Amino acid sequence: MENTPSCCSNRQKKRSPEEYKDLVHRLNRIEGQVRGVKKMVDDETYCVDILTQVSAVQAALNSFSKVLLANHIRTCVAEDIREGKDEVIDELVTTLQKIMK
Numbered sequence: 001m002e003n004t005p006s007c008c009s010n011r012q013k014k015r016s017p018e019e020y021k022d023l024v025h026r027l028n029r030i031e032g033q034v035r036g037v038k039k040m041v042d043d044e045t046y047c048v049d050i051l052t053q054v055s056a057v058q059a060a061l062n063s064f065s066k067v068l069l070a071n072h073i074r075t076c077v078a079e080d081i082r083e084g085k086d087e088v089i090d091e092l093v094t095t096l097q098k099i100m101k
Contacts, residue, residue: 008076
């Protein structure tokens with residue numbers, strides 16, 4: 001094993017500019033959706049309409065999680081496995097169990 005720094009070391013991840021831009025764009029959109037839901041509550045909007053928007057926020061968060069997880073598997077997990085760090089598999093399994101509740 002080499003002693004070169006990896007893209008996923010010290011519990012941090014060096015992301016490409018494209019990956020960073022995509023993730024931040026998704027989060028900004030989600031943040032706007034949440035602000036919209038708050039405004040709906042402030043405006044005393046009908047419950048069903050608010051729930052519909054909450055569902056859209058949840059779907060956007062799920063989509064964000066899927067993209068982040070796929071990137072994690074393709075980079076950090078694959079790199080660690082190539083380096084013989086099989087404990088990353090247990091971490092991945094634990095993570096999947098947490099997010100698939």
